[in-house]
Amino acid sequence: MKKFRPDVDAPVWKGGQRPYDIIKEGAIAILVVTLLTVLLAVVFGSPDDPAITIKKWSNVAPVDFAQDALSQLNGTSETATYGPPYNHASVGQELGPFSIAKWIGVHIPIDSARDFVLYPLESQPPQQPLSSALTQWNHASSGTHNSWVSDYTKAATSMAFTNGKLVVKAKDAGPVPVMMDSLLSMARSGAYDQALVSQKNFYTTNYTLPLLFLEDGNYLSTVATQQHLTGSQWGMMNETGNYPGQAWLWLYTFWYQIPPFSSSGNADILVWGVMMLLTLGLILVPFLPGIRSIPRKSRVYRLIWREHYRN
Amino acid sequence: MSYSEIERQWTTRLRHRLVKVLPPEKLLPDTQPSYVASWIYVFGVTTMAALMVVIGSGCILAIGGPQWWHSSSVGHFVNSLHLWGVEIFFFAMVVHLWGKYFMAAWRGGRSLTWITGVVTFLVSIGTAFTGYVSQSNFDSQWISTQGKDGINATGAGAFFNVLNTGQMLMWHIVLLPIAAVLLTTVHVLLVRKKGVVPPFEEMAESPA
Numbered sequence: 001m002k003k004f005r006p007d008v009d010a011p012v013w014k015g016g017q018r019p020y021d022i023i024k025e026g027a028i029a030i031l032v033v034t035l036l037t038v039l040l041a042v043v044f045g046s047p048d049d050p051a052i053t054i055k056k057w058s059n060v061a062p063v064d065f066a067q068d069a070l071s072q073l074n075g076t077s078e079t080a081t082y083g084p085p086y087n088h089a090s091v092g093q094e095l096g097p098f099s100i101a102k103w104i105g106v107h108i109p110i111d112s113a114r115d116f117v118l119y120p121l122e123s124q125p126p127q128q129p130l131s132s133a134l135t136q137w138n139h140a141s142s143g144t145h146n147s148w149v150s151d152y153t154k155a156a157t158s159m160a161f162t163n164g165k166l167v168v169k170a171k172d173a174g175p176v177p178v179m180m181d182s183l184l185s186m187a188r189s190g191a192y193d194q195a196l197v198s199q200k201n202f203y204t205t206n207y208t209l210p211l212l213f214l215e216d217g218n219y220l221s222t223v224a225t226q227q228h229l230t231g232s233q234w235g236m237m238n239e240t241g242n243y244p245g246q247a248w249l250w251l252y253t254f255w256y257q258i259p260p261f262s263s264s265g266n267a268d269i270l271v272w273g274v275m276m277l278l279t280l281g282l283i284l285v286p287f288l289p290g291i292r293s294i295p296r297k298s299r300v301y302r303l304i305w306r307e308h309y310r311n
Numbered sequence: 312m313s314y315s316e317i318e319r320q321w322t323t324r325l326r327h328r329l330v331k332v333l334p335p336e337k338l339l340p341d342t343q344p345s346y347v348a349s350w351i352y353v354f355g356v357t358t359m360a361a362l363m364v365v366i367g368s369g370c371i372l373a374i375g376g377p378q379w380w381h382s383s384s385v386g387h388f389v390n391s392l393h394l395w396g397v398e399i400f401f402f403a404m405v406v407h408l409w410g411k412y413f414m415a416a417w418r419g420g421r422s423l424t425w426i427t428g429v430v431t432f433l434v435s436i437g438t439a440f441t442g443y444v445s446q447s448n449f450d451s452q453w454i455s456t457q458g459k460d461g462i463n464a465t466g467a468g469a470f471f472n473v474l475n476t477g478q479m480l481m482w483h484i485v486l487l488p489i490a491a492v493l494l495t496t497v498h499v500l501l502v503r504k505k506g507v508v509p510p511f512e513e514m515a516e517s518p519a
Contacts, residue, residue, distance in 0.1 A: 010419025041391035205477025286417035
């Protein structure tokens with residue numbers, strides 16, 4: 001006879017049965033849960049802080065917007081240096097010898113200067129001095145582009161916004177001052193939001209570009225910090241206001257709070273690696289000696305089945 | 312038409328197979344073992360009831376469309392129902408999961424029941440996450456921009472772009488709910504087939 005394994009096998013139940021109305025149980029559960037849900041919805045409601053628009057951001061913090069746009073033009077923004085799936089600027093995060101993101105490659109190609117600066121400007125109706133500036137830009141070599149942008153970037157350390165205009169004391173930046181000022185005007189009017197979303201299409205539901213642009217600036221994270229939503233404050237498991245949010249993500253966000261994850265440049269893939277291992281372990285609990293014995297050895301089951309054991 | 316011809320039909324064979332695997336008295340039982348007497352058993356059916364509330368409120372939100380709840384007080388209330396239905400769903404599911412762990416509910420050939428339960432939990436997390444990034448408000452802006460890095464790091468971001476709101480909404484209202492409902496159905500049918508795991512017995516007589 002096969003040996004009985006208490007953490008794998010279950011005894012055959014030879015005891016009594018009791019009446020059980022499964023349909024009635026289900027109906028009562030639905031009624032109670034529905035009433036509880038209605039009660040919670042009436043008492044607490046749900047949060048709905050409006051989305052940040054680039055129009056609002058560029059009016060509240062025009063220099064921050066312009067610095068973000070400049071970082072897209074000079075290739076120093078987070079998006080411009082991200083790597084896969086957006087570009088080849090870096091290898092992306094690595095788990096030991098595994099560069100999974102790099103192996104899978106660039107599937108959402110983004111050229112930050114083109115997509116965040118040049119295309120939006122070109123989508124505008126012809127107007128001076130922007131049309132001349134774009135013509136000058138399009139007829140110059142990439143070396144000249146780099147020289148202009150470099151000169152503007154150096155001068156932009158003391159960027160200011162005065163009388164509705166960007167003030168950057170660049171000496172040899174070619175058309176860049178006009179382009180940046182036009183982009184800011186475009187943003188402050190709301191046209192930049194639409195240009196990033198539409199990408200020359202009528203219908204769209206893809207917000208990749210505006211969300212990346214927002215994230216590259218400081219305004220989104222400033223608002224998030226005020227709402228206690230940042231990574232050091234348990235990050236994306238929270239939502240605005242005093243709501244539970246995605247509390248079930250606590251273990252995922254927990255790892256970001258402690259070393260070595262909190263200080264690693266590969267934190268995301270390390271945390272995902274740990275969570276994948278733990279998840280696999282949870283799925284395979286029935287087959288893991290030791291882990292599957294804890295319920296029997298801890299005797300918590302005696303609380304659950306206390307009536308059975310009492311009888 | 313002969314009797315043997317009917318017996319050879321796919322439909323007839325499938326019906327015989329289903330009745331054999333899960334006879335009606337197991338599928339819709341009117342009795343259960345006397346040891347099934349604890350509050351912990353409530354959380355399984357509570358999870359399913361909450362799932363129904365979540366699906367029902369989600370269907371009402373779908374009627375008005377993705378932007379409706381921002382501009383309508385009725386829509387906002389339905390969104391609140393959806394949110395709190397989800398919170399109850401996860402609360403009940405986690406308690407159910409821990410309860411089943413401490414019962415060692417995989418015993419007696421019930422490993423697949425445990426596995427389908429855990430996978431349903433994981434799919435539910437994905438469903439909730441895609442819902443949060445599809446809200447089209449500040450929360451979805453923040454959560455999607457923060458969540459993208461982890462998914463991009465695994466390489467999955469190349470195909471599962473959390474910044475693509477349309478893609479996330481489709482996953483949230485079509486693909487993941489279908490997976491969650493199918494997995495829940497399989498999970499419940501396995502529970503009905505195998506029955507509720509009996510208590511530990513120090514003097515067990517024989518394996519199931």
